[in-house]
Amino acid sequence: MKGMVVMANNVNRVALIGTGLVGSSYAFALLNQGVTEELVLIDLNKEKSEGDAMDLNHGLAFAPNPTKIWFGSYDDCASADIVVLCAGANQKPGETRLDLVAKNLKIFKTIVTDVMNSGFNGIFIVATNPVDILSYAVWKYSGLPQNRVIGSGTILDTARFRYLLGEHFDVDTRNVHAYIIGEHGDTELPVWSHADIGGIPILESFNGEIDKLDEIFVNVRDAAYDIINRKGATYYGIAMGLVRLTKAILNNENSILTVSSYLDGEYGANNVYIGVPAIVNREGIKRVIELNLNEEEKNKFQHSVTVLKETMSPFFQG
């Protein structure tokens, strides 16, 4: 077009690998919130991601901001700010997240190699399960610094926890301050000792109703199984959590989110990725927040670390 200024590539680019249920829901949420100027979709199933790109582009007329969306290839990752990994197998009814480890590690080895061969030098966000172990794998396979590999960790579990607590107390979920930490999976734990609503410790408000506390946590921990039994997969909640994380990075927000972060002595653990509160900004993970856990929470967290390490050990020796 006459007079049009051609810009250098200084716009935000997100590359999404895996446009299945989680990936396509993320792309839809990203577009609706106008988070990035460019979004490239990549999947083994090229027809699917090409169809998704067409479908999303047809919504552009109703989007808050212009977004360039296309079906691409690994070469497009070269100038991406963020590569989001949602590719791989999901849980079938009865399967745990840890049951997916062998097949998804194999898929990730190829994907991460292809991304790095493009010249990518940005931040990885990992959503595929088991997310803590796959985050560790992405760090190992990519050679990027630990702060530039972020797993979605317990971002979704924390959101579920805040929702259920908000419902119980009839308070806006956004005013509930409470974390789920540990493995994104069966050994995760609630940090009751630091949970509050409007500055009032939640434990005080429960007034000794221990059964109700347990019930809320069990509903959080088992939410994925409950949803998978009903509709085969979960995707909207994680998609919105991934958008929240993307915004924290691209907008340099210094937001505190419970993400899968590399621990190097924090919480008495090392050489593991696991869900903990961390400050997230344009650098990726700026800092892990080390909560002063009580003894019971410390023991549960250590158990979670042990289970992750035992599951990982056959795949990462030495």
Ligand SMILES: NC(=O)C1=CN([C@@H]2O[C@H](COP(=O)(O)OP(=O)(O)OC[C@H]3O[C@@H](n4cnc5c(N)ncnc54)[C@H](O)[C@@H]3O)[C@@H](O)[C@H]2O)C=CC1
């Ligand atoms: N972190 C979290 O909180 C959550 C994680 N998940 C996980 O997200 C992952 C994806 O789940 P869904 O989207 O439901 O699965 P899906 O089966 O709908 O989509 C997976 C996509 O990955 C693609 N894919 C497989 N191998 C590939 C390769 N080598 N290269 C490129 N693309 C490839 C498939 O073609 C498919 O489009 C699963 O591991 C699931 O457990 C799901 C929900 C929440």
Ligand SMILES: CC(=O)C(=O)O
């Ligand atoms: C599937 C999964 O990881 C979740 O919904 O929590």
